Amino acid sequence: MKTTLKMLGLLAGLNIGLAPAMAFSPESDEPIKIMVADWTSMAINTDIVAQILGSYGYNVQKVVADDSARYPGFESGDLTIAVETWQTTQQTAFEKSVATGKVVDLGETGMHAKEEWWYPEYMKERCPGLPDWTALKKCAEAFSTADTAPKGRYLSGPVAWGGHDEERVAALGLPFEVVHAGTEAALFAELKSAYERKAPIMLWVYVPHWVPAVFKGEFVNFPKYEAACTTDAAWGVNKSATYDCGKPEGWIKKMGWAEGEKKWPCAYQIVRNFTMDNDTISKLVQEVDVNGRSIEDVSTEWLKANEPTWRKWAACAQ
Known part of the structure; x- marks a missing residue:
């Protein structure tokens, strides 16, 4: 307490x-x-x-x-x-x-909630196969920065938001590093800067929010969430780890x-x-x-x- x-x-x-x-x-x-x-x-x-x-x-x-x-x-x-x-x-x-x-x-x-990995539309040319999540295993370097190369960089929300992105990356074997934005404002300021330069970016976007209405892009399609994904390692594509799925969406x-x-x-x-x-x-x-x-x-x-x-x-x- x-x-x-x-x-x-x-x-x-x-x-x-x-x-x-x-x-x-x-x-x-x-x-x-x-x-x-x-x-x-x-x-x-x-x-x-x-x-x-x-x-x-x-x-x-x-x-x-x-x-x-x-x-x-x-x-x-x-x-x-x-x-x-x-x-x-x-x-x-x-x-x-x-x-x-x-x-x-x-x-x-x-309100209906959706929170997931999101990328600008221009990144599809650099990562064929998107929005299917398996494409990220082959083209992670397209999302890399000088600090993460050859791994891709995923810009997550503030740590307090939770979301289990580190667990998801490990469970799905994604060659990405998770970097947390300090604030919501910093998260979307970085998106704006990258979008204007057509620079690589993959980040946490959620709705309801203004971002999907202002910037053209898509959510990554991860394996559909089920409750067992977070509790039963035998569930899903990785039989020895939990969180091998996308986030739930709903209320x-x-x-x-x-x-x-x-x-x-x-x-x-x-x-x-x-x-x-x-x-x-x-x-x-x-x-x-x-x-x-x-x-x-x-x-x-x-x-x-x-x-x-x-x-x-x-x-x-x-």
């Missing part, structure tokens, strides 16, 4: 830009600690939910936490709510945490500290009702990451334009 707590930091000065609700008193004035991780869609969705709850008088704090280290914090109540938990990298840890009875599944957001869920639902039942109902879709959040992320607008301005603009929608989510507070 000490390790987890060191990763947490309160963000002061939460901006509530919505008109205050009338004639509603929150069930408790204790702080609802909403987790924020290090990618833009979660920051935007978190700010949207925080502003909604704040408009109804809830004491809301946004708390920064590493994605893969969140679970002890939720089980202890140090964290209250998270609006994005991705099946792609967190399914096993999430389900294990819910099984303790200390964490509650607050339902799907409506993005909301989660919460189970005891918190007793303390703030209406707030939890608002979070359960909250939904978002891929197209909408991708455009909001683009406004922040590409057009340079602030998260607070983008989320507040969405809230003002969609007030009838989120007021319905908050029917328990009307």
Whole structure:
């Protein structure tokens, strides 16, 4: 627990830009600690939910936490709510945490997650056979840099995102070195630079996100994920290793500290009702990451334009 707590930091000065609700008193004035991780869609969705709850008088704090280290914090109540938990990298840890009875599944957001190795379209000429993953065994050097040659270079996300890329490389016998970007911004800044120069690059891309709409490219087709891939070495193409498959894809869920639902039942109902879709959040992320607008301005603009929608989510507070 000490390790987890060191990763947490309160963000002061939460901006509530919505008109205050009338004639509603929150069930408790204790702080609802909403987790924020290090990618833009979660920051935007978190700010949207925080502003909604704040408009109804809830004491809301946004708390920064590493994605893969969140679970002890939720089980202890140090964290209250998270609006994005991705099946792609967190399914096993999430389900294990819910099984303790200390964490509650607050339902799907409506967004569909995919995270995988991605390359620009121009790399297909240099690596015939793509998007089939087996092509990478023959043309890894096409993705190499001075630091990795003759091995290919795979630019992964920040370490806190998880994803088991090192295990996948080893299990599938891929002649690649995994290099982790320090931040999401650094990850996609490197893509932009490489794309403009038609330089070799293979990196972690995910949706919902603006990248696939701006840059032409494809995801690598790895062996399809099944749960046994991560637990049974006998499964899959490598009979002596796990993670010889692609990442799962599917839901993005909301989660919460189970005891918190007793303390703030209406707030939890608002979070359960909250939904978002891929197209909408991708455009909001683009406004922040590409057009340079602030998260607070983008989320507040969405809230003002969609007030009838989120007021319905908050029917328990009307």
